[in-house]
Amino acid sequence: MITIRHYDDITPIPVDADGAKNARKRLLVGAADGVPYFSIRMFTIGPGGNTPSHAHDFEHEIYILEGTAKCVSGSTETPVRAGSVIFVPGGEPHCFVNTGSGDLVVLCMVPKEYE
Amino acid sequence: MITIRHYDDITPIPVDADGAKNARKRLLVGAADGVPYFSIRMFTIGPGGNTPSHAHDFEHEIYILEGTAKCVSGSTETPVRAGSVIFVPGGEPHCFVNTGSGDLVVLCMVPKEYE
Numbered sequence: 001m002i003t004i005r006h007y008d009d010i011t012p013i014p015v016d017a018d019g020a021k022n023a024r025k026r027l028l029v030g031a032a033d034g035v036p037y038f039s040i041r042m043f044t045i046g047p048g049g050n051t052p053s054h055a056h057d058f059e060h061e062i063y064i065l066e067g068t069a070k071c072v073s074g075s076t077e078t079p080v081r082a083g084s085v086i087f088v089p090g091g092e093p094h095c096f097v098n099t100g101s102g103d104l105v106v107l108c109m110v111p112k113e114y115e
Numbered sequence: 116m117i118t119i120r121h122y123d124d125i126t127p128i129p130v131d132a133d134g135a136k137n138a139r140k141r142l143l144v145g146a147a148d149g150v151p152y153f154s155i156r157m158f159t160i161g162p163g164g165n166t167p168s169h170a171h172d173f174e175h176e177i178y179i180l181e182g183t184a185k186c187v188s189g190s191t192e193t194p195v196r197a198g199s200v201i202f203v204p205g206g207e208p209h210c211f212v213n214t215g216s217g218d219l220v221v222l223c224m225v226p227k228e229y230e
Contacts, residue, residue, distance in 0.1 A: 002209065003202040004186060004193050028200040029176060036174050037152050038224065040200060059151050061144060063222060065180070071119060078119050085143040085155060087118040094117065107178060109153065109224060 003033045007042055015043070015051070019095075022049025031112040039115035045069075045096065045104040053095035058111050060088040062096075067104035069096045118148045122157055130158070130166070134210075137164025146227040154230035160184075160211065160219040168210035173226050175203040177211075182219035184211045 005028070012024035023045045030039030042065075045051065053072065064084045071078045071086060072095045079099070080086065088094045098104040120143070127139035138160045145154030157180075160166060168187065179199045186193045186201060187210045194214070195201065203209045213219040 001204070002186065002188050002193075002207050004195060005200055006196070007198045007200065028178070029202045033202050034204060035176065035202060036205070037226070038176065040176055040178065040224075061150065061153065061155055061224075063143070063155065063178075071117065073117050078117075080119060081121070083122045085120055085122065087144045087148050087150060089116070089149060090151070092117050107222070109155075109176075111152070 003029060012044060017052040019052035019054070020050070022046035023051055027115055030115040035112050037111060038109050039112045041108050041110070041115060043106050043108055045098045047098055047101055047103070049104070050097040051095055053093065055091055055093040056114070057090045058114050059090050060086070060094070061109045062086040062088070063107045065105040065107060067098060067102055068100040069104050070099050071096055118144060127159060132167040132169070134167035134169070135165070137161040138166055142230055145230040150227050152226060153224050154227045156223050156225070156230060158221050158223055160213045162213055162216055162218070164219070165212040166210055168208065170206055170208040171229070172205045173229050174205050175201070175209070176224045177201040177203070178222045180220040180222060182213060182217055183215040184219050185214050186211055
């Protein structure tokens with residue numbers, strides 16, 4: 001069966017990971033839907049907010065839907081904006097900092113075990 | 116190494132699959148970047164266009180970026196719009212038809228072997 005929903009139908013929850021600031025998460029599709037491998041999450045990071053700075057064994061594949069940000073990995077900072085795509089392989093430190101005056105909205109796909 | 120690019124930097128190519136109409140494709144990130152499992156493609160389907168109607172063993176996970184469409188699976192037609200997310204499990208017939216007056220733009224994630 002094909003699963004269809006809209007992000008507006010999903011209530012966001014605060015991201016409570018250490019170091020996260022003004023960040024909310026929606027799980028758009030994932031393990032409960034029977035996905036074979038990867039889940040799609042949407043993160044909304046308010047002005048002045050950021051995702052946690054961390055590294056882990058699994059990959060992130062990210063698409064920026066709205067806003068501007070910097071992708072921070074160690075001492076490297078790269079500006080990104082709506083329409084940017086980012087592949088973070090396992091093991092790479094990473095953090096996204098909202099650099100704009102509005103929300104930063106991103107899709108972040110990960111293996112379902114880590115959704 | 117983290118890979119960062121923008122969809123505007125990627126030249127779209129026509130989709131030449133049987134039954135595709137007025138559809139172009141950009142491979143945003145994939146096997147050549149070393150992704151472990153899944154690739155991200157962007158499809159732009161012009162007014163009056165559609166993706167091919169087909170079924171295959173692997174999954175699609177789709178997010179609608181712009182426009183309106185109907186998701187056709189057998190005799191079932193479901194309207195979708197910007198912000199809709201669709202999980203098409205392996206084996207399900209599916210096709211997306213642009214129902215709007217502008218472009219339909221979607222992200223479609225698949226296993227890298229089928230990018």
